Amino acid sequence: MEKNNSYLPAAEGVLRGFIITVVLLLIFAVIMTFIDVSESVSSMFYLITTLLSIMYGAIYAVRKIKRRGWFIGILVTLLYLSILYIVSVISGNSAVIGTDRMLRFFLAVFVGALSGIIGINL
Known part of the structure; x- marks a missing residue:
């Protein structure tokens, strides 16, 4: 099995998560x-929408990368929440x-x- 060193699927997972959110x-x-x-x-x-989007994005990314399940899941979550926070602040919501x-x-x-973890074991 060829090792995949690219984390591009994590960004794709975040994008797919946002599509689910929208x-x-x-x-x-x-x-x-x-x-x-x-x-x-x-x-x-x-809250449920955010969690479902993160679940889908993380599982998608981990199934593509095929290793480091928990790390990729957290990475997708942090990217997703960071983008959501930035958009929220730009739109005028409280940054508190x-x-x-x-x-x-x-x-x-x-x-x-x-x-x-679930995505790596599917």
């Missing part, structure tokens, strides 16, 4: 036009990182590492 957010936007959704439901949906955001960050990193 599709799910468009579906949620359509649902929100017909149904009044509470803030807690919206927050939960955004509170305990809620830190908990979400650690949950996302855990899910990314776990997805990388």
Whole structure:
């Protein structure tokens, strides 16, 4: 088996994760036009969307690279969250990182590492 030293699939995993995010957010936007959704439901949906996107991106990247599952999963997560944070700050949202955001960050990193481990074993 030939070793693949390129981490380009990690960037592809992040891109695919963002595609999943956009599709799910468009579906949620359509649902929100017909149904009044509470803030807690919206927050939960955004968290689930983020975690599903990270899972998909990490599993995709690890299956392409075929080694270092947990590391690639964390790498995809950090790239994904960094881009999401930058876009959030540019769009005018608060740059303050509170305990809620830190908990979400650690949950996302855990899910990314776990997805990388799962992806290497699929």
